Amino acid sequence: MSKQLVVLDTSTGACCEPLTQAALDISQAETLAPMFKALGDPIRLRLLSMITSAEGGEACVCDMTPQFDVSGPTISHHLKVLREAGLIEGDRRGTWVWYRPLPQAMRALAAVLNTPVGAGV
Amino acid sequence: MSKQLVVLDTSTGACCEPLTQAALDISQAETLAPMFKALGDPIRLRLLSMITSAEGGEACVCDMTPQFDVSGPTISHHLKVLREAGLIEGDRRGTWVWYRPLPQAMRALAAVLNTPVGAGV
DNA sequence: CCCTTGTCTAGATGATTTTCGAATCAGCGC
DNA sequence: GCGCTGATTCGAAAATCATCTAGACAAGGG
Numbered sequence: 465m466s467k468q469l470v471v472l473d474t475s476t477g478a479c480c481e482p483l484t485q486a487a488l489d490i491s492q493a494e495t496l497a498p499m500f501k502a503l504g505d506p507i508r509l510r511l512l513s514m515i516t517s518a519e520g521g522e523a524c525v526c527d528m529t530p531q532f533d534v535s536g537p538t539i540s541h542h543l544k545v546l547r548e549a550g551l552i553e554g555d556r557r558g559t560w561v562w563y564r565p566l567p568q569a570m571r572a573l574a575a576v577l578n579t580p581v582g583a584g585v
Numbered sequence: 586m587s588k589q590l591v592v593l594d595t596s597t598g599a600c601c602e603p604l605t606q607a608a609l610d611i612s613q614a615e616t617l618a619p620m621f622k623a624l625g626d627p628i629r630l631r632l633l634s635m636i637t638s639a640e641g642g643e644a645c646v647c648d649m650t651p652q653f654d655v656s657g658p659t660i661s662h663h664l665k666v667l668r669e670a671g672l673i674e675g676d677r678r679g680t681w682v683w684y685r686p687l688p689q690a691m692r693a694l695a696a697v698l699n700t701p702v703g704a705g706v
Numbered sequence: 707c708c709c710t711t712g713t714c715t716a717g718a719t720g721a722t723t724t725t726c727g728a729a730t731c732a733g734c735g736c
Numbered sequence: 737g738c739g740c741t742g743a744t745t746c747g748a749a750a751a752t753c754a755t756c757t758a759g760a761c762a763a764g765g766g
Contacts, residue, residue, distance in 0.1 A: 570702075
């Protein structure tokens with residue numbers, strides 16, 4: 465897990481400095497693609513958005529589930545996909561489970577998208 | 586097409602100013618998710634990366650195809666997915682077809698990922 | 707100890723996706 | 737016009753995915 469997060473070395477946290485001008489290599493692409501894929505569903509995108517924008521930086525499953533038209537198990541499945549993609553982590557606190565984002569992962573994805581057009585000149 | 590790109594109003598081009606502290610609403614999520622989904626495949630991620638990092642800001646299909654282990658039609662299919670997601674556009678120039686990125690789309694996606702954790706406080 | 711509430715796992719099903727070969731379309735040069 | 741190269745579209749097979757119901761597990765309250 466830590467491996468996939470240092471691929472682009474986003475540890476400096478600078479969001480506007482593109483970290484690579486060169487095209488992604490195969491292993492970088494294979495590391496990052498599953499993360500983008502996890503965001504490729506409207507429900508999961510809303511879940512992540514709810515989690516990142518929640519006060520305190522974390523959100524309870526019990527608060528998120530009622531906001532969707534799908535069943536509880538389906539929400540649980542989507543949270544698992546986000547978790548296995550390395551985008552969020554969660555823990556049970558008594559009866560409820562709380563999730564929070566993993567910022568390094570978000571930065572790694574943002575770094576790809578912040579690459580300026582024509583960087584290879 | 587233009588509709589989906591103004592959802593987050595990235596026209597200012599500021600990449601470090603998150604444009605929304607609130608959670609995405611349903612229609613925003615349904616607009617953005619297909620774009621992330623298009624990036625959720627290693628081949629497509631590499632294709633987009635080659636296009637954005639190419640000198641001159643555009644890349645020829647003829648130069649990209651040989652860099653993959655899959656058939657020409659498969660590359661063509663993946664380029665179509667990226668095109669229909671609004672991430673790239675292409676045009677034929679004589680014998681060859683050239684693709685370039687659509688920066689507004691990239692910014693719209695980056696804006697989601699640049700949202701600071703706990704923005705909803 | 708049982709009952710209730712919250713969350714997750716398991717298994718099934720219908721829909722979508724990835725990939726290929728074959729065929730088709732677009733330009734260019736002879 | 738004919739043939740050649742580059743790119744796309746078409747049709748089909750295999751794999752993956754989203755969703756559901758039913759059931760299991762966890763924690764807390766009578």
